[in-house]
Amino acid sequence: MGEGAGARLQALFEGHRLTPTQRRIAHWMVRRAADVPFLSSVELAELAGVSQPSVTRFAVALGFDGYPALRKYLREEVAPAENGGGAAVPSEGGGEVNEYQKAVLAEVENLRHLAELLADPEPVERAGRLLASSRPLPVLGLRASSPQARGFAYFAAKVHPDVRLLDEGGSMLTDRIDAAVRAGASVLLCFALPRHPREVVEALAYARSAGLTVVTVTDSAFAPVAGHSDLLLPAAVGTALAFDTACAPMLLGRVLLEAMCDGLPDAQARLEEFDARAAARGLFAE
Structure with missing residues (x-):
């Protein structure tokens, strides 16, 4: 089964130190993964409840020159992904793993690394x-x-x-x-x-x-x-x-x-x- 749009977005955000405002933007992008590649910076800002300059700074934090470059990337890399639910990805048991579960699983991994x-x-x-x-x-x-x-x-x-x-x-x-x-x-x-x-x-x-x-x-x-x-x-x-x-x-x-x-x-x-x-x-x- 192919990688979903939400999972591709999540992979884009990993490894970047984001501020709480930027994480809010990221969360909304994952939730609306199918729509995000076609939203303007103003529309994304309204969706996430942040300012338009915050969206621009978010794109720069991810390594892009600005939001247009980020949206171009999203259209080329994320839009072709399979439809089916943004933040949720299949679990080993055949169910869905939502963003809250992902946060818990990420902490489990941190604890495993600490044990090592x-x-x-x-x-x-x-x-x-x-x-x-x-x-x-x-x-x-x-x-x-x-x-x-x-x-x-x-x-x-x-x-x-x-x-x-x-x-x-x-x-x-x-x-x-x-x-x-x-x-x-x-x-x-x-x-x-x-x-x-x-x-x-x-x-x-x-x-x-x-x-x-x-x-x-x-x-x-x-x-x-x-x-x-x-x-x-x-x-x-x-x-x-x-x-x-x-x-x-x-x-x-x-x-x-x-x-x-x-x-x-x-x-x-x-x-x-x-x-x-x-x-x-x-x-x-x-």
Whole structure:
């Protein structure tokens, strides 16, 4: 069975770092794959609910000179594809795989790749020892990376004696890095996921100049933070939806947490102490 128009469009978008607005355009193009080669930039903009210049920038992001060149490509390469439903492609079971399922399957692939990387546990184990040795332990994550940093810091605080979450930027960020260094910090953990704020890159450069060893969980070994990290741990983000999905970085953070616990002799005792206090307070409903 031939490749459908939606699948051809999806292949065109793969490998490009698109903004949320550009992904919205891409999603609408997949949904209306049969019609898109014959739409003007204005019509496509109205369909996707974006501005006409956004459509032009989208075409340039894909490597075309402008939207006319993209539409010419679509007419020559996509329009001849079989009709039959845009975003859906046949699954092995004979059913349809829609765009939401594709996003989940893409994340499954990211997790599989992470598992392959962890076949060599040495980098994570080394990172865990570094994090365990730092008193205090600053954990940095801004914007899209804030949930990853906050999640790590929440659990790490149960076993590490002094975890300091840095999830707000601005002029206070360097002050808080300085305060951690004065308190004895030797390592900074950073979660740096797309899109990468310039402020994070600058903060890591500052942290290293202040004498901190930087451990970074990021989406790629080629991320902008790579040059300012002493130990880089990559885990791909999903890009199939309008906003990135971060299942692999989140799981890598939990693996890193486990490795850190291995470097804290009293980690289990702290967990048991917390459980006893929680039970005494009736903290949880179960």
